[in-house]
Amino acid sequence: MVESCYIHIPFCSHICSYCDFSKMYYHENWCKRYLIALEKEIDLYYQGEELSTIYIGGGTPSSLSLSELEQLFLILRKLKRKKDCEFTIECNVENITKEKLEFFLKEGVNRISIGVQSSHTKILKYLERPYTKEEIISVISLVKQVGFSNINVDLMYAIPIEREEDLEEDIIFFLNLDVPHISTYSLMIEDHTKLKNQNVKPISEETDFRMYHTIHQRLTSYGYKHYEISNFAKEGYASRHNLTYWRNQEYYGFGLGASGFVRNVRYENTKSFQEYERETYRKEEDTLSRQLDMENEIMLGLRTIEGISKEKFLKKYGCDLKGKYQIQDLLEKGYLKETNSSYYIPFSYWYLSNEIMLRFIGE
Ligand SMILES: C[S@@+](CC[C@H](N)C(=O)[O-])C[C@H]1O[C@@H](n2cnc3c(N)ncnc32)[C@H](O)[C@@H]1O
Ligand code: SF4
Structure with missing residues (x-):
């Protein structure tokens, strides 16, 4: 929605x-x-x-x-x-x-x-x-x-x-x-x-x-x-x-060069005024696979101090984060913290967040 x-x-x-x-x-x-x-x-x-x-x-x-x-x-x-x-x-x-x-x-x-x-x-x-x-x-x-x-x-x-x-x-x-x-x-x-x-x-x-x-x-x-x-x-x-x-929720993006995420499609509008006036709005449209959507949920969630909600993830994708991704090493090294309800990167490692996110999703 x-x-x-x-x-x-x-x-x-x-x-x-x-x-x-x-x-x-x-x-x-x-x-x-x-x-x-x-x-x-x-x-x-x-x-x-x-x-x-x-x-x-x-x-x-x-x-x-x-x-x-x-x-x-x-x-x-x-x-x-x-x-x-x-x-x-x-x-x-x-x-x-x-x-x-x-x-x-x-x-x-x-x-x-x-x-x-x-x-x-x-x-x-x-x-x-x-x-x-x-x-x-x-x-x-x-x-x-x-x-x-x-x-x-x-x-x-x-x-x-x-x-x-x-x-x-x-x-x-x-x-x-x-x-x-x-x-x-x-x-x-x-x-x-x-x-x-x-x-x-x-x-x-x-x-x-x-x-x-x-x-x-x-x-x-x-x-x-x-x-x-x-x-x-x-x-x-x-x-x-x-x-x-950051919660990977859907949003409209209207206007020149705007991007949006609607009904499982991530899109980017054209930056050309002529094309936009000709009503050719969308330059790129990607229907997300479940895998890609899960990765977005993780990468976006890890940008915030609230992190990724375990319950929301389970409800949305029907699988447990720890079962799906090899994150034990990140947890042991302290790059990732676990609470009863979430996983998050502690502030002291935010400057390494890109690397941590990639390791989380196994890349
Ligand atoms: C594109 S601007 C739009 C807002 C408004 N026009 C302005 O100039 O403040 C949004 C924010 O993006 C940031 N921004 C734009 N280009 C950037 C760049 N090359 N590196 C870092 N931040 C940038 C600026 O801090 C700016 O406030
Ligand atoms: S050129 Fe960019 S940063 Fe400067 S006012 Fe316009 S949008 Fe803002």
Whole structure:
């Protein structure tokens, strides 16, 4: 049963030096055409389920004008929402306004996610993010003043020009923003980005690991729970939408380059605007074998501190994890922990999680 939905808005008012997401410069005419195509895609695939979570991401949803946002939300009214639906929208510091925030609140949005990344002028410049530390502070206070309390901020680290002291200062800055959720991202130098074209090299694995550790230590000592490899939340504020992904539950993905998991099919939409407008939405569709679905359940579950639920696994696949996979060695070495109800990777080994997951499924 599908209970979640991701909607991708691919427009941005500027392009960052590191980003390889599905995005393009905002253009009024393209936006108009995009919203028409998006509505057609939703009409084609959405089957009327009541949704527990909706997430509008990007790109930069807040780069749309107020009247375009009104059009977008008119389309999204077609999606039935449960009473307590978690409804998130991503906003960027440079184009969020009081009017847009008030409109989101009126439309039932109850969670705001802001890509802050850093407070340092030199780093923001390097990442090509067009705002200042002062603007970040005033935007967060505006979001709170309008009435949102469920707020996430993104923090980026492992940036080649960043010193470990810069990260320490950023962490204090982020803590002072006093929001209940922080997502952290270690910078990846992706193909087809400005940084890659400039031949920038990533920082060493040792520094990356030390930075990851520093973030964990500081945020957990301030009451944030490190509930997933890259995510921290105060009690009761874990992202319900993202938990859908990690619990291997189904979700719609609508929009350019969006991915989804519906009725046992994992799919990825085209990143070509022309194809999308021609209503050729899906680029890849894979019907999952039971084996692959089981492996996804394990790999996704092991990203979180709640781990893989033994009972859920048995109910879903009719087999016991310990009987099916050779995990005794991982348990004996302490890479994997077992409780009465679950298996999980303890925090101290999260930096090895990819290797542990592969050993778990026998690869
Ligand atoms: C694609 S962005 C969309 C949100 C919004 N447009 C923004 O710029 O904050 C979502 C998050 O992905 C992260 N991200 C994007 N590209 C990345 C990269 N190459 N390495 C690490 N994190 C990245 C950023 O932290 C960003 O906040
Ligand atoms: S990081 Fe965000 S704002 Fe920057 S180009 Fe990517 S989607 Fe757009």
